[in-house]
Amino acid sequence: MSYQAEISRSNPSCFLFLIDQSGSMSDPFGGGESKRKKADQVADAINRLLQNLVIKCAKEEGIRDYFHVGVIGYGDVVAPALAGALAGKEMAPISEVGNAPARVEQRMKKVEDGAGGLVEQPIRFPVWFDPKAHGATPMCQALVAAHDILKRWIDQHPDSFPPIVINITDGEATDGNPSTAAAALRGLATSDGNVLLFNIHLSAKAGAAVEFPSTVDALPDEFARSMFELSSVLTATMRNIAQQEGYVVDEQSRGFVFNADMVALIKFLDIGTRPSNLR
Amino acid sequence: MHVTTRLHWLPKAGNQREEYEDAAWPARAVRAAGSEFRCAVADGATESAFAGQWARQLVRWFNHNPVDARPLHEQLAAEQQHWRTEIQRTPLPWYAEAKALQGAYAALLGLRLRAPAAEEGVWEALAVGDCCLAHLRRDAVLATFPATDAAFFGSRPYLISSHPARNDELAAQTQTLAGTWQPGDRFWLMTDALAHWLLAGLAGDDAPVAQLHAQATGSRRAFARWIAGLRHAGALRNDDVTLLVVTVDA
Numbered sequence: 315m316s317y318q319a320e321i322s323r324s325n326p327s328c329f330l331f332l333i334d335q336s337g338s339m340s341d342p343f344g345g346g347e348s349k350r351k352k353a354d355q356v357a358d359a360i361n362r363l364l365q366n367l368v369i370k371c372a373k374e375e376g377i378r379d380y381f382h383v384g385v386i387g388y389g390d391v392v393a394p395a396l397a398g399a400l401a402g403k404e405m406a407p408i409s410e411v412g413n414a415p416a417r418v419e420q421r422m423k424k425v426e427d428g429a430g431g432l433v434e435q436p437i438r439f440p441v442w443f444d445p446k447a448h449g450a451t452p453m454c455q456a457l458v459a460a461h462d463i464l465k466r467w468i469d470q471h472p473d474s475f476p477p478i479v480i481n482i483t484d485g486e487a488t489d490g491n492p493s494t495a496a497a498a499l500r501g502l503a504t505s506d507g508n509v510l511l512f513n514i515h516l517s518a519k520a521g522a523a524v525e526f527p528s529t530v531d532a533l534p535d536e537f538a539r540s541m542f543e544l545s546s547v548l549t550a551t552m553r554n555i556a557q558q559e560g561y562v563v564d565e566q567s568r569g570f571v572f573n574a575d576m577v578a579l580i581k582f583l584d585i586g587t588r589p590s591n592l593r
Numbered sequence: 594m595h596v597t598t599r600l601h602w603l604p605k606a607g608n609q610r611e612e613y614e615d616a617a618w619p620a621r622a623v624r625a626a627g628s629e630f631r632c633a634v635a636d637g638a639t640e641s642a643f644a645g646q647w648a649r650q651l652v653r654w655f656n657h658n659p660v661d662a663r664p665l666h667e668q669l670a671a672e673q674q675h676w677r678t679e680i681q682r683t684p685l686p687w688y689a690e691a692k693a694l695q696g697a698y699a700a701l702l703g704l705r706l707r708a709p710a711a712e713e714g715v716w717e718a719l720a721v722g723d724c725c726l727a728h729l730r731r732d733a734v735l736a737t738f739p740a741t742d743a744a745f746f747g748s749r750p751y752l753i754s755s756h757p758a759r760n761d762e763l764a765a766q767t768q769t770l771a772g773t774w775q776p777g778d779r780f781w782l783m784t785d786a787l788a789h790w791l792l793a794g795l796a797g798d799d800a801p802v803a804q805l806h807a808q809a810t811g812s813r814r815a816f817a818r819w820i821a822g823l824r825h826a827g828a829l830r831n832d833d834v835t836l837l838v839v840t841v842d843a
Binding site: 320322323324365368369370372373374375376377412413415418425426427429435437438439440555558584585586587588589590591592593 | 607612636638639640641642643646680686687688689690691692694695696698722748749750751752754757758759760761762785831832
């Protein structure tokens with residue numbers, strides 16, 4: 315059975331994020347009068363994914379290295395995009411990522427007060443990436459770079475839970491059809507299964523968010539349909555937890571979202587007991 | 594009524610002893626005499642921080658508080674406040690603060706034994722989550738609670754939270770069971786990994802009761818070796834293990 319390997323500090327798994335930083339990301343997001351740009355959504359998506367992944371691994375004594383994390387930006391260049399102390403690194407343990415955000419902002423968040431009401435409470439919000447939009451969209455090159463990085467990582471971790479690649483993009487590659495490079499990436503495997511390639515498609519098109527679809531029926535254009543086709547099917551464990559979390563998924567549901575974030579995916583990973591009432 | 598207890602505990606393989614997040618009360622072997630005896634085990638959830646501390650608080654609370662008719666979430670308000678005070682003693686990095694805001698979570702199983710008025714004594718158990726009790730008379734399992742088969746165990750149980758807003762279903766999720774005991778009866782209070790192994794074994798031909806009884810009465814070192822063997826063979830999920838053995842006599 316695939317995707318059963320225990321994710322632990324002695325047998326960590328890996329996340330590799332690919333972030334589209336091309337010029338087209340300066341277009342407005344989601345159609346209509348939105349002042350937000352696609353690049354703002356990308357920065358939000360990657361910051362929230364990293365934040366939630368770090369929190370998932372956090373314990374009172376620090377961050378447990380259940381995952382190694384890499385980020386590749388693609389636009390003007392295709393290159394590792396972690397900044398500060400992690401600049402130039404292809405991959406870093408999650409503890410190093412969590413301890414080295416570019417800055418930590420103070421934001422207000424509404425939280426339940428325990429008596430049925432809501433109160434505003436200041437929380438610290440880490441920021442690793444700021445919006446960036448310049449150059450072409452060399453998605454094929456980014457997928458090839460991901461292949462090279464993960465091949466090396468898998469050589470060192472042959473029995474790990476397979477790496478998860480999350481590509482955050484507007485889906486409009488300028489260096490050819492990404493399907494061949496994506497198939498090669500999905501073809502990499504540990505003894506526990508193939509690399510999982512998931513896609514977050516942030517579009518200038520208006521339309522309802524689509525999360526983990528099993529068909530292309532609700533997708534608005536060829537770019538969205540093409541990104542769906544590149545995406546791996548959710549594992550059985552992810553599907554089960556997604557169902558418990560209230561998502562409508564089936565055996566063909568893919569790791570793909572349209573105009574939505576993928577923060578829920580972090581909950582779908584099993585690193586030990588997660589109470590059903592933890593929100 | 595005379596009660597003796599024995600405790601075996603082990604952290605998850607690969608973890609340090611200080612990372613063990615189960616808890617038990619009594620925390621060491623005891624011999625006690627009286628008309629009432631209480632004991633408990635709890636299991637802090639991996640995906641919450643300060644969960645071991647919350648689990649230790651819950652077993653202490655069960656053992657020291659008088660029986661109270663108020664709903665559980667009301668009875669726990671002071672414990673929740675104490676948990677918050679404790680974790681706020683030192684400044685936390687952003688991720689630990691975010692995790693603490695989510696609260697800590699733990700399963701709890703408590704057992705109360707009362708001395709017999711006539712021939713048989715009474716036992717009452719309370720459970721939230723996936724810790725489990727087995728009531729034994731000689732080699733026979735008379736009851737298991739709250740799990741009755743291995744299908745009970747998943748990785749997403751409803752647990753008691755230190756966050757007051759996360760216990761809204763606690764009343765519905767609290768289970769109780771009562772029965773009678775005779776001199777010489779034993780109770781095993783277990784956290785989920787070992788309980789899962791026991792119930793899976795009871796459904797097959799593995800004679801798990803004789804095995805567990807032999808290991809429970811042996812040395813700590815032998816118990817640890819046995820658990821390591823079960824984990825290595827894939828028969829026991831890699832998790833913290835706690836077994837509290839309670840033997841009751843007239």
